Amino acid sequence: MATDGRKRSQVSSAPPRKISVEKFAEARASELEALHTIVSERLNKDFRSQRSKRRRTTAHDNQATKRRSRKKQRHGVAGQSDALPAEKDDKNVPRRIRRRAELKKNLEEGFCTSGDGTKRLRTHVWHAKRFTMTKLWGYYLPLGLHGRGRGSRAVLKWFKDGVLAHDASYHVAVQLEGTEECLLSVLRMVLVPSPSARSEDAARSIIAGAIYDNAMLHEFGAPCSTPIAPVTCMWRSSCQQNKDNDASVVYDGGACNGLEVTVRSSTLRQLWVWIHASAFTAGYDALKLACQKKMEESSRMICCISLEGQLAKLEVMGSKSFQLLQRTLCPVTRSNNHAWALNRHSLAEAPDDFKSDTVLENEVDIPSHAVLSLRVKDPRMLVEKQKTANAPESGCASILGNVQGTEDRENAVNGNISDKKKERLSLMGSELEGTGMLTEKSLWDVNSGVSPPVEDMVICQERYDQNKKFFCLDESYSEVPSTSTNLQCSRSCPVLLLKNDDGRGLHIGWSVILPLSWVRAFWVPLVSKGAHAIGVREKHWISCDVGLPYFPSDFPDCNAYLCLKETETAASNVREKLRPPAQRPLRVPTLPPWKSIQDSLREGPTKMSSNSLSNSECESSVVTVCPGDLFDGFMARTSFSLANFLNKFQGFSLRLCPHVTNKPISFTSFMRDESKAGQSQNGMTNFSYNHKLCFVRVFLHAYKEGFFEEGAVVCAPQVTDISLWTRSESSDGGLQVPQSAVASYLKEQSSGKWELQLPEDSISRQSYRWPIGFVTTGFVRGSKKTVAQAFCEAVLLAQIRGQQWDMMPVRRRRKEIYVLVRNLRSSAYRLALATIVLEDQEEDVGFF
Template sequence: MDDLPKDIQIGPFLKSRVKELSGLAYVVSSDLKHGKLASQQVPRHMRRRAVSHDVRRLPRRLRDKYLKEKNQGGGNVPASKRPSRRHRRRPGNLLKEYNRRQMKKFWLETHIWHAKRFHILEKWGYKIPGYPNDKGWRACYRGSKSSALVFDVSYLNLIQVQGKSDVLGSTLNSLTQNKTGKTFDASSAGKEETALVFTASGKVIGEVTYFWVSHSQVEHDKKEDNSTIWIFVHPAFIQQIMAELKLAFKVLDTEFMNASEDSNEPLLKKLKLDPETSDEAKTKVLNPPSLLSECSEINEKSLNMEKSVNMKKNVNLEKMSTRNIPANRAPSYHGLEGTTITDFQGTVNRFRLVGPKSAEILRSVCVPADVESSELVSEKKDLTWWRDHYSSDKNKVNFKSETESFKSGNNANIALTVRDPRLLLPIKKCPAIKSPSSSPTKTSIMTSKPASLEAEAASKTIATDPKVPEPGGVPTITQNLWLESPFFSASIRDAVTLSKCSDAEINKHRSNLLIPGSRLTLGVDESRVPVLILKQDTGYDLLVPAGWGMSFWQCLVFNGCRAGGDKELQQHTIEQGKPPLLHRYPDALAGQQELENIAKSTKAHHFALPPNKRVNFAKLGIASPFQPPWTVLVKDWRTDNSLQPSQLPEAVHVLRDEDVLKRLRVGDVKGLEVLLDHLVAVKLRIEGKGKLGENTIICIPSPQDLEVLEGPTERIQEDSMEKERKETRENHQLTKKRLKRQWKKLKDKEVLLKTQSSALGKPLDQERLNLIASNRNIVKQIREQKNAEFSARNEELWIGDFNTVRNSCKREIFGFITAANMSYTIGGYLGFGFVSLRGLLKWKEISNSKSLVLTRETSSTQYRFSSLTIL
């Protein structure tokens, strides 16, 4: 008791308890539940959404307050809610949503099928399948080795160029360089080749594939000097190549010139239609009267089908409304001496089949149609385009020749007219067709058996080599067969697309069969579809008109094809011993963007890890861990002393002269002084243990390394920024704590101001309250700014700046790998990259017969031996 004070200081005691007393007074004040709505002052178990509609759901003491709050909020405002699922799932609304979602990114026709089974990627203005959800590359590799693997490469843009043969040949070849060996040669019609396109200044753009639909130099029976070439362009190159084509052919008109130069955009975006525009307004723009007058009677009937009262909505026509269908919607440019350039984006689907069973599966899917004239007349006259086309004896003879060539297993490119693939679907999904065990006799592929039995019969009766033969020579198909194919007629392709009957109609006919699972025969009412089958190195490419992509795709899958995505396509290219397409051109704009995108994703993944889980690249001697620094590498090798400063080159150049590369392979290095600043494309194969990955460094081995054939180990280097990084982190932590205290102090002032006003019954000082709130927001913004600055600075301190890479480790670096992965074909890791020509010449001086170099991953200290081959 002696420790207790003799008196109590009331003033200091109340001052220290003012916050508690203010809070207590705030709670017990007459105006209960401050800061809460009337509907929130009911116990939680009694709260109902129905209060917003009926105020009698509240106690009487809260009704007046609720009505006051409701009037202040605007009264009875109807709540905006999302339409019900039943409304959204109506067929018409699904079609509108299907087209609306394609405003920004172009969809493939198989997008819905892939979206259920694949990870979808957004690349080059498209939504493309990335990789399957179920299995990885191992399952796809089995498919490509023993059966068939199919890819949807319909994102390849089709550009048609028409004009005089000499004008086309000279102008197109002006975009190429003879020394690369890839030009627009006047080869046989139908033979697909590769060309390398350059800008007018000599900078590489990228690689395209092409074939001459017709060429007057090889058609002596044509009086007109008119040729047509089809060019398939990867969407990463399309903008630059279209610009160079317009410049080379001196485009005169301005049609579609004011539209977006990005031809990856759908038609609605090209015509500058606002996504908010009504469907009626879009229909007027997309279906102008001028187009209807120019189209054939078939197209006009199909376009007006929706407006007819007695006919149902044409689902296929609705899906094609955002594409260049009919063909006169496609952007067309007129240039030099009557030359016409047409962008047929989205009008042709292209499927790539690889594997030994590709030919057999194609014979099951692409069954030649019956095009003989019949006395029967179909009620659907728009389906009988083939009756007029094959009314001439010449076209009949051509069709029979194509059919015989296709049945005989000829590996030439073939233009064919086939049956509706929906009528040939097997009863259930079947595995790939097995190879025949004996030598059977040939029989007709056109049979009345069901599709599944027909595929089985084909496997037993058609004698074909299960392995795809090596390509070579000119296809045996004659020029007239190729030229007269209906596939190259835009009006016929439009007729085939717009007259396609719906899947519902096919299913209705199938449900009416007396014997379930039997063959469905529509006779003259069946669609006849023109297709192209192009021979490739490891398989075939199937080209079908727009609107038929999903029908053929489903039939291919049901007949045993395994589907792959973009990741599997790149891996398949590596298995072939070639780098992926965009990794071949680090000196092109598309190649640089691809490397930057990979570096961005890799960097984001690296810094998403906690600091103790990250690789310390500074200690491993990796100057640029995410992207190959080509300009710094070339600068380093300009002089023997890499530390001597020199100006960075303005651009990167890759050596593509075939003659020079042949000399390099045999060791002839004379006369290369002018090309010493170039990069050389190489292929590397790991020897023994180890891995190859993206951005793996390529080093020159020492003579001692070659003698012992054991890769050295990189020493752990000093991290010069470790101390600064630690100090920066500590300072940032102190700054964060200081700002957090300031924010908390301002927050307490704001609460205290409100509680004192309530406890003492004084009016709230709104001006001071606003000042405190403003200061609190400023402190919060400063804290967020400091966090962002620290994050950026921290990345710099982990990576650091560099001006040399050649001597950053124990062995001299003279190149980097851009693409690599495990190759099941060779049973080891395979990589592709580029090396400095100066470094390559130095390496050749000490290299042995095995052509070994040292490679090291960015996360390892162990050097491994790899064999190097010049591509």
Template sequence: MVLLPFPSGDSGDMSNSVKYGTCFQNSMLYHVGTPFSQFISPVMYMWRPLLNENNNVHAMVDHVSNGYSTSSGSECRISSRQLWIWIHAAALKEGISALKHACQKQMQESGLSVSCNSLEGRIARLEVTGSTAVQILQKILHPVSEAGSTNLVPSRCSYLTACSKSQHQKHFFLEHAEHLPSNAILSLTVSDPRDLSSNGTKTISETTARSEAHFQEIDMQASNAFISGISTEVQDGIHLPWSEPEVNGSFLADNRYLWDFTEKLNPPVPENILCTEKHQRRLKYFYLDPPGDDKQPPKKAEGCGQSCPILLLKHANQGHFNNRWFIVLPLSWVKAFWIPLVSRGAHAIGLRERRWIASDSGLPTFPFDFPDCMAYSTLMAAEATAAKNSAELRPLAVRPSIVPIPPPWDCILCTLRNELNEKGNIQTLNLQPLVSEGIPMVSEIQNSESFMSAQGCGSFSGFIPRTVDALTKYLKNFLSGNVNQRPAESELCLERVLLHAYKEGFFEEGAIVCAPTLTDVLQWDSSSEEHENIQIPQSLIKMYFTQQESGKWELQLPGKCSSLESYRWPIGFLTTGFVCGSKTPVAVAFCETKLLTQLREQQSSQLRREQGRREIFLLVRNMRSAAYRRAVATIVLEQKNEDTEFM
């Protein structure tokens, strides 16, 4: 009801892995309603693995109830399935409200018991990103024996299969973590990472060795043959358990201490007790007697744990993110992991730096690059207030001009509506014929109801498809004559595009994306002539958008013909600009789908470009600048089927 996309029962290996809980998936959360209902936020979801034959229960998926039934002598239904949905903090309340509403509707329609509970304050998630992420994780994650692992009986098909149900196999997975499948989930119980330098590591190794003693009967020749070929076949060997999620799901990804609400989990040992123990071990190592105050034995950490259950999640590779990991752990253990991560080479960053990293790789950041959600409107309102307060602190002589925050998305409707009224359909964005036939006056634009936002100042009225299927459905319903539900000429359909500067230029957040004329494109594509920069008069910079008493921003058109020659129609806005110092800067923008399509057709026919080239030439103007800068745009949904990745 509320997630799009969501894997069906028979949609491939990835859906099976998600359904059986060995892999997580990204999706988009919407309010209950039509397919084009209000968007909330991107989410990450993961199912708790099904029980399998190793638990003396044969699990079978029930496609009707999305639960599972068992057969152990007689058919019976056991506990319902569990689903985790990770929601960004900026949209948490709205997301939980939508999920609870969906649960109530599901119970009314099916009669099944469905509940939604918040785990806020119980579970945390640490993210480790970078080229050395795997090495840092291997330094602090040392698995220990898990309860229940000794009663698993291995088969003798091969060394890998024999170890597939053992703790030794999880050591093997962690050692070669870079070869794990994308979106893989690995359940581990690891020792306290703060005390790995002491003899605790030796104890862990001895414990693991004892728990794996029954594997010594394996044929040593087969074992040596497997190890000798590990350099060439290790990736296939590691992928093997995840290729059978219905069999290995419980072993790979289930962790009852994190999934079960009733399981009591001990907090980590307090820092002062650990420090005292380390100090006394050092004194003993150097054969030194402790001072008088330290001769008493250290306090016992009663009710504290020396191991922590975690879920290790490997994110899919995106752009520069070839190593991106999540550590899901109890909230009480975050500090115990945070300090060792930093002390072993990880650099703690803030939200601003995190956004820089995502932008440099062309990934969207929530909520900055999601203008169709409530979290974006709230964020922009706060930024607008902060910008206004900062400007008022300066004298009038040096006070910067006010720019729209958030961008006035409805102004794009002026471009779309004007083209439809003048031509009957969108065939060209060349302004020269429009100038001769007459451009509507400012008063006509102000009186256009479709041009004004129906939801108030700063709100977004439109649709942003984030899957190819959603875009196809939208175009089929609203651009093929079927406009009973939502008129195409008064509704924005924006697509996320990545903008690169053509040779030079710097694009700022909030900049305007404009449609170039045919003359601009022909001059741009010519290699023999120097490109002449297009600029609007300085007097038009402050008048390009004007703010009304109601707070709404309106697009203003110049009245002089000389000004019209340099005027370019807006088709979108930047939500994320270039990162200063980046070697390959990229900006994120949202542009109107129908206008992008017509621009590409126009440029392909006029420039006679090679077949298969998907770039679109556009112009970008920063809000406080008079110059139009050249840009090359690529549509994200043409590069992949789903635009559900976010930072």
């Protein structure tokens, strides 16, 4: 009896590891028959669907699907949508099938192009199903969600409380390689400001590769060269580069943090310069000319290589962008060159797990403009880990037993997991990585080739086999043939993370730089985990809301701005011709007439002599005149350039105070300085103004009401105009121009240019106000900030501020300047407060 009892106690109550479906059905036959009897009694043994509850649909006889399937069978592509038949001619296959097969290919580098050479992003198929596509800068780009261009309120809410994602692969990187001294000399030729012009600590961090830098790229070879585009400069970390070149190099614990690296001018360094697609050709040519000039002077080799079609850029924006990256990116390398990742531990004392995980843990510890170099696992694999780990807690626990599921969870917590269970609960494919992936090339070696990701078909088949193995089904595992047999695929990818802000400490999001072949592997997981995809139009809304200039819309001194406006003008003319003449709106210039500002200096409130408006500084240069003679002036984008411009006015002190770090005089002291009082009353006719017009970017806030559109004119107000809005007893104050004067304010010439027209009658002259600038980015609908961005002439702004300060007590003076803004199709002037950007921050070279 004791023996029988011992045998019964050894029998396990857990279900068997393998289940036979036939035996399971036979054992439950009586239960199924009882259920069938109950259902048949309720339906009176009539299992036919009732005619009153049938849906009238043609889904049972889909003729369109049948026609498509027959066409595929006729062309020999039935059952395989990714490949074309080798024996068939490509011209005989329908264009839809040919293009879809082409776009589904995941080449190692390069973009798919259309017949006219227009490039398509790797996410083109995903965006084309959901977005309105447009042809811009040689690419098919997502313009925005379908509709009339509204929806900004929802986008701004997603940015404030969620995550936005944008495929910015149309930005192209140019790689410069040479000695550190030569690269710095090249950057000084074409960049403003150059890295050497920064402070000592900032320059050391930039050159060491710890942070990236924003600057303005100019044409090479001219004293007053035309700006090309804002660029982002990234240096390869010297520690990481030496580690890749020589694995035997040993560094101290704090020597490779990117902040304490000794700068050596003789070391061979690499540098990436990211340029927008609209200005890539001009920017690349300028960098090549600068490199050639430096090689001729120093007889040292400098390589300038275009990385177009090799690198991609994904932008993740919003308040929860870092949390999304934590859920998507799983680091597999132990990076020891980020000092901000280690708060209390040194690299020598920190454990291995701490080194590998703390990089993406504390966002506060990561400085602004930081550059993080990581190797992460394929994010498509990370989804499988979450699903299989939660499987024993849900439906699988009822099938396999709660005892086994509880045991697996306890062992997982305690660390006692068998090899078989570890294979089921761990990340699929992680055991194949091992330590070999740590020796793979970093992202900086993308020019020599990076392994592409595993194909989706292979991952789906592995996931299917893993699920069958998890449910203990006795079926053989089938192998999926890979179309890229010549390429060695990888399950990990090198990436670079860039932390972005608006220059004033407000965090915007992150930029993920990765190989081009890995874009689709990252894009779908980002969107599926909560990121809202946006297009070019929505990105412009975000940049205006955070107060950053958007290229090329807010860079009127660049050639890319002129090309964009010409494209918009052509599209506007086509839309206008499609409407009846009676319904066509008032025709206004798409490109603001910047030359009309000179008329304000000659005949406006300042009334300077005509001989003083000469560009004697830059007349000898060929490239000084801005594109198409439509923008005659320069943009002051740094406090240093604005201060140099103000120092040229001898004997007259302009009421502008550029922001300078650690300056002895604050703006409050400058505003209350009585020594400059009354200088603006004498006008500006007594000093010589022989320089190009200087424009500064300003923020416009409506004083009480008004909506400022793109292209609106900013005008100089009179003292009596301000009292119409500021007086408390005035209920309906404002300034109006005659309706007839709205159409005659700007007149189109036979050459296609628009010029400012002076009113002839006295009534129109009384309400006429001289322009001082134009709005480049209007209000964003749904935004609570209601800020517009404009460019105004610096001398006129200083004169207007001086007049307003002299007419009021010192205590009532304010930093903002009262201006008038009028939309070109409106007859009403609106009072606005203008804030000069360079008075709040030292540089205005950041872009979004």
